[in-house]
Amino acid sequence: MPQVSQPHNTAEDDALLGRARQLLRYLFGYESFRGEQEKVILSLLKGKDTLAIMPTGQGKSLCYQIPAQMFTGLTLVISPLIALMKDQVDSLKAIGYPAAAINSQTSLGAVQRTFLEIYQGKLKVLFVAPERLETKNFISAMQGVELSLVAVDEAHCISEWGYDFRPSYQRIAEGIAAISPNKRPIMLALTATATEEVVEDIQTFLNLQSPTVIVGGFERTNLSLSIFALENKRQKLLQILNAVKGAAMVYTMSRKLAEETAAFLQQSGIKATYYHAGLSDEERSRIQDAFFKNEYRVVCATNAFGMGVNKTDVRVVVHLELPETIESYYQEAGRAGRDGKKSYAVLLYSPRDIEKGDYLLSQSYPSKEDVELTYNELRTRLGKSETQTLTVERQLLISALQAKQGKSFGAIKFEATLDILEHANIIERLHGDLERELLRVVVHREVIAEWVERSRSAVQQKIYEQLLRSFGHECFSTSVQFDLTQFAFKAGLDPKASLKIFQEWHQAGLIQFYSGELVSVVMLAPNLNPKKLPIDWNAIERRKSVAEKKFRSIKNYIRYTKCRRNYILDYFGETRYTERCGICDNCLRRHEK
Numbered sequence: 001m002p003q004v005s006q007p008h009n010t011a012e013d014d015a016l017l018g019r020a021r022q023l024l025r026y027l028f029g030y031e032s033f034r035g036e037q038e039k040v041i042l043s044l045l046k047g048k049d050t051l052a053i054m055p056t057g058q059g060k061s062l063c064y065q066i067p068a069q070m071f072t073g074l075t076l077v078i079s080p081l082i083a084l085m086k087d088q089v090d091s092l093k094a095i096g097y098p099a100a101a102i103n104s105q106t107s108l109g110a111v112q113r114t115f116l117e118i119y120q121g122k123l124k125v126l127f128v129a130p131e132r133l134e135t136k137n138f139i140s141a142m143q144g145v146e147l148s149l150v151a152v153d154e155a156h157c158i159s160e161w162g163y164d165f166r167p168s169y170q171r172i173a174e175g176i177a178a179i180s181p182n183k184r185p186i187m188l189a190l191t192a193t194a195t196e197e198v199v200e201d202i203q204t205f206l207n208l209q210s211p212t213v214i215v216g217g218f219e220r221t222n223l224s225l226s227i228f229a230l231e232n233k234r235q236k237l238l239q240i241l242n243a244v245k246g247a248a249m250v251y252t253m254s255r256k257l258a259e260e261t262a263a264f265l266q267q268s269g270i271k272a273t274y275y276h277a278g279l280s281d282e283e284r285s286r287i288q289d290a291f292f293k294n295e296y297r298v299v300c301a302t303n304a305f306g307m308g309v310n311k312t313d314v315r316v317v318v319h320l321e322l323p324e325t326i327e328s329y330y331q332e333a334g335r336a337g338r339d340g341k342k343s344y345a346v347l348l349y350s351p352r353d354i355e356k357g358d359y360l361l362s363q364s365y366p367s368k369e370d371v372e373l374t375y376n377e378l379r380t381r382l383g384k385s386e387t388q389t390l391t392v393e394r395q396l397l398i399s400a401l402q403a404k405q406g407k408s409f410g411a412i413k414f415e416a417t418l419d420i421l422e423h424a425n426i427i428e429r430l431h432g433d434l435e436r437e438l439l440r441v442v443v444h445r446e447v448i449a450e451w452v453e454r455s456r457s458a459v460q461q462k463i464y465e466q467l468l469r470s471f472g473h474e475c476f477s478t479s480v481q482f483d484l485t486q487f488a489f490k491a492g493l494d495p496k497a498s499l500k501i502f503q504e505w506h507q508a509g510l511i512q513f514y515s516g517e518l519v520s521v522v523m524l525a526p527n528l529n530p531k532k533l534p535i536d537w538n539a540i541e542r543r544k545s546v547a548e549k550k551f552r553s554i555k556n557y558i559r560y561t562k563c564r565r566n567y568i569l570d571y572f573g574e575t576r577y578t579e580r581c582g583i584c585d586n587c588l589r590r591h592e593k
C-alpha cells in the first residue's frame with residue numbers, strides 16, 4: 001500500500017489547515033480534528049485523489065464536508081443506502097449546511113428544487129446512490145455543473161457488491177466522466193475495510209490517480225483485548241461481569257442465544273435484556289434508550305445492535321461466538337470505552353465454534369452442482385403445471401436434495417442455492433405469510449367419497465364436506481394451500497382431530513398432505529439447460545474465497561500468541577508505534593500458568 005503522507009507540512013499546508021480548522025469550529029463546533037482527518041483533508045485540499053481507511057465512528061464524513069465548503073464547485077457523495085443519505089442530510093441541514101440527496105424516494109418537485117440550488121451554486125453537497133450515475137436524466141442535468149470533489153462513502157461496496165448485486169458500483173468512474181468530461185474532479189474513497197483485494201478494487205475501479213492512502217484511527221489504547229477457549233461460557237461471562245463493573249454488551253450470532261443469555265443473566269440477578277432484528281422498531285428504540293440511561297446493565301445482542309449505539313461508557317464487550325471477520329469483531333469490540341477509559345473486549349469460544357464456523361462457510365457457498373440439482377428439482381416438481389408458481393414444504397425439498405447430494409445439503413445451503421437462483425433471475429421467491437398446510441387429492445373423487453362413507457366417521461364426513469365448501473373442484477385438480485386452524489374452525493372441529501384425519505388420508509394414499517414450513521417460488525425460467533444456468537460462478541467463487549480468507553484471519557487471531565492489538569493494527573494496515581500494547585491477555589501472559 002503506497003504511503004504518501006508527507007512528514008512535514010509546508011507554510012501553504014498550514015494555511016489551508018488553518019482555514020479548515022476555522023470551519024470545523026464554526027460549522028461543527030469541534031475544537032480539533034480527530035485521528036487522521038487532518039491528513040485526509042489536506043490531501044484533498046492539495047488536489048490529490050485520496051483513499052482513507054478509518055474505522056466506523058472516526059468521523060469519515062467530516063473529511064469531505066470541510067473541503068466541500070472550501071471548493072468552488074459541488075461535492076458529490078456516492079452513498080449505498082437511502083437511510084444513510086437521509087441521516088447525513090438531516091444532520092447537515094440541522095446545522096445549516098447546504099446539503100441534499102436525490103434518490104428513489106425524492107419527489108420530482110424536490111429534485112427540481114435541488115437542481116435549482118445546484119445551478120445557483122447554493123448547494124455544496126449532493127448525495128446519490130451509484131445507480132443514479134447511470135441514468136440519462138441525471139447525467140444530462142449534471143452536465144455543466146462544476147464538480148470539485150466526488151466522495152465514495154463505504155467504498156468497499158465496489159468490491160463486495162460491485163461484482164454482482166450492484167454492478168453500478170464498478171462504473172462510478174464512467175458516470176463521473178460522462179458528467180464532467182473535460183475536468184476530472186478530485187476523488188475520495190472512504191471505507192473501514194482494508195484488505196488488499198478491497199483496496200486494489202477501489203483503486204482500479206475508481207481509477208484513482210496516484211492517491212494518498214491514509215489508514216488510521218484503529219488504535220484504541222484504552223481497550224484491553226482477551227480471548228478464552230472454554231466450554232462453560234456462561235460461567236466465564238458471569239465471572240467477567242462480576243469483575244468488570246459498569247455497562248456491558250454481549251454479542252451472539254443467533255437471536256436465540258441472545259435471548260437465552262439475557263434470561264440466564266436475569267436469573268443470576270443482573271439487569272439484562274436482549275436486542276435483535278426480530279424486535280419491533282419501537283421495542284428496539286426503547287431498549288437502546290433504557291440501556292443509555294443504565295436501566296439495563298447488559299444488552300445481549302446480535303449484530304443488529306450496532307449503528308446507533310451512542311453509549312460511550314460501555315466497559316466490556318463480550319463475544320460468545322466467533323465473529324466472521326476481524327472487521328466486524330473489532331467494530332463490535334470497539335463499542336467498549338468510547339469515553340477513553342479503560343475497557344475490555346473479551347472473546348469466548350469453544351473449539352467446536354471453529355468447526356461450526358467452517359461448516360457455516362461451506363453451507364453458505366453452494367457448489368455449481370448443488371445449484372444445478374436444486375434447479376432441476378424445482379423444475380421437475382413444477383412439472384407441466386400451467387402456472388409457474390411452485391409451493392412445496394421446505395423440508396420435503398431439502399430431503400429430496402439430501403437423497404441426491406448427501407446429508408451435507410442442509411437448510412442453510414438450501415437457502416443459499418435459492419438466493420443464487422434468485423439473483424440470476426431464474427426464480428423469484430414469494431415471501432409473506434404462506435399458509436402452512438398444503439393438500440392435493442391424488443385419487444378420483446369417488447374413491448375418497450367412498451372411503452369417508454365406509455369410515456362412518458362424523459369427523460371425516462365434516463372434513464370432506466368442508467373441503468368441498470372451501471375449494472370445490474380445485475382440490476381434485478391442483479394443490480391447495482390453507483390454514484388448518486381456520487379450516488377446522490369452519491368445519492366445527494378441533495384442529496388436532498382434523499390434522500389426524502389428513503395424516504390418515506395421506507398414509508392411505510388418498511391425498512398428499514403437508515403441514516410445515518412452505519417454500520413458494522415462481523419459476524421465471526423453467527426451461528433452461530441445468531448445466532448452463534446463466535450464473536456468474538466466478539463471482540460466487542470469489543466471494544467464497546474472500547469469506548474463507550476473512551474467517552482464517554479470525555482463526556489466526558484467536559491462536560495468536562503475541563500482542564493482540566498489534567495483530568489487529570497489522571490487519572488494517574495501520575502503522576503501529578509500539579511493539580506491544582501491554583494490556584491484552586498475551587502481553588499480560590494471562591494464559592501462562
Ligand code: ADP
Pocket residue numbers: 030031032033034037054055056057058059060061062
Ligand atoms: P464514520 O463515517 O467514520 O462512521 P461519522 O462521520 O459518522 O463517522 O462521525 C462519527 C461522529 O463523530 C459524528 O457524530 C461526528 O460529528 C463526530 N466527529 C467527527 N469528527 C469529529 C471531531 N473532529 N471532533 C469531534 N467529533 C467529531
